[in-house]
Amino acid sequence: MTRNDTNTPPRIGTSRRAGLALAAGALAVGFAGLAAAPALAQGFPSKPITLVVAFAAGGPSDVIARLLAEHMSRTLGQQVVVENVAGAGGTTGSARVASAAPDGHTILIHHLALKAAPALYNNLRYDTATAFEPLGMINTGPMVITGKMALAPNTAAEFFAFAKAQGDKLTMAHAGVGSNSHLCILLMGQAIGSKPTQVAYRGTGPAMNDLVAGQVDALCDQSTSAIPQIQGNKIKAYAVTSPQRLDIIKDVPTTREAGTPIDMTIWHGLYAPKGTPAEALGKLSSALQAAMKDDGINARFASFGTTAFPEAQRTPAAHKVAFEAEIAKWAKALKEAGVNPAAAN
Ligand code: MLT
Numbered sequence: 531m532t533r534n535d536t537n538t539p540p541r542i543g544t545s546r547r548a549g550l551a552l553a554a555g556a557l558a559v560g561f562a563g564l565a566a567a568p569a570l571a572q573g574f575p576s577k578p579i580t581l582v583v584a585f586a587a588g589g590p591s592d593v594i595a596r597l598l599a600e601h602m603s604r605t606l607g608q609q610v611v612v613e614n615v616a617g618a619g620g621t622t623g624s625a626r627v628a629s630a631a632p633d634g635h636t637i638l639i640h641h642l643a644l645k646a647a648p649a650l651y652n653n654l655r656y657d658t659a660t661a662f663e664p665l666g667m668i669n670t671g672p673m674v675i676t677g678k679m680a681l682a683p684n685t686a687a688e689f690f691a692f693a694k695a696q697g698d699k700l701t702m703a704h705a706g707v708g709s710n711s712h713l714c715i716l717l718m719g720q721a722i723g724s725k726p727t728q729v730a731y732r733g734t735g736p737a738m739n740d741l742v743a744g745q746v747d748a749l750c751d752q753s754t755s756a757i758p759q760i761q762g763n764k765i766k767a768y769a770v771t772s773p774q775r776l777d778i779i780k781d782v783p784t785t786r787e788a789g790t791p792i793d794m795t796i797w798h799g800l801y802a803p804k805g806t807p808a809e810a811l812g813k814l815s816s817a818l819q820a821a822m823k824d825d826g827i828n829a830r831f832a833s834f835g836t837t838a839f840p841e842a843q844r845t846p847a848a849h850k851v852a853f854e855a856e857i858a859k860w861a862k863a864l865k866e867a868g869v870n871p872a873a874a875n
């Protein structure tokens with residue numbers, strides 16, 4: 531099921547004076563955070579659980595969610611049903627979970643767009659810092675800058691030179707303002723001193739379909755979605771945004787190697803609405819941890835060029851620390867870069 535509200539997207543502007551620095555933050559602390567929640571959810575779960583994906587089906591968030599949902603359903607003894615609530619750069623889905631009954635039966639998978647949104651949207655219907663209970667961090671991985679097969683450049687260096695020369699004639703798809711794919715375009719634009727024309731989708735699933743069909747020129751997407759298309763020779767891979775190359779696509783250079791450093795590493799986390807009882811939080815978190823230990827899930831992650839966080843870094847308490855740090859980091863980074871809700875893209 532896919533739904534979309536019509537949140538007015540903010541208008542974004544960039545200043546090239548300041549650079550954005552993106553990196554995954556992961557701090558290892560204990561499990562103490564769960565103790566504070568009220569103990570009300572006896573017999574949880576009493577019905578199927580809805581796992582909200584804030585982007586369209588077929589994209590990287592959806593792929594990770596479906597892997598987890600299948601395993602967590604077995605652990606919890608109730609179906610975990612993925613629901614794609616796409617729109618407004620992921621904020622429509624976040625709002626849906628923020629306003630859901632806090633009983634553990636509606637949860638959210640999200641990535642750094644959740645933390646960047648307060649700096650980019652002035653019409654959010656929830657307070658990001660207080661609306662969610664972090665349940666645990668999931669996976670971390672880089673973005674891959676890709677192009678349609680017919681695009682002229684064949685190497686990363688050629689692509690960056692081409693993108694600069696083309697200016698706004700180059701079209702780049704993204705999953706909405708504040709999504710990873712959108713922030714990657716901003717970073718790339720800053721790095722090369724040019725502004726590609728942005729084409730917004732409800733997720734990189736449909737964006738990738740249009741890239742494969744040649745409807746847009748380029749897309750910077752998570753390795754999770756990009757790698758199957760690269761391996762199928764459906765798109766060109768130019769560069770990965772991690773400090774090191776990915777083993778699974780070893781011939782693709784890093785942006786640094788290509789002389790245009792763009793550092794961007796993303797991570798997913800799982801969230802419940804604030805006020806969810808301790809029993810439900812504990813069971814959901816334990817089910818997530820069980821899924822993360824599964825060899826099959828880790829093998830799938832590896833095949834997408836993404837990695838599970840180590841056990842100590844994916845606890846709810848560690849997630850809470852990293853979540854709060856990222857909200858602050860994004861507010862600062864976007865402000866310094868001159869990216870704000872009132873400016874144009
Ligand atoms: C998606 O699942 O479509 C992506 O996570 C969107 C993005 O942030 O680029």
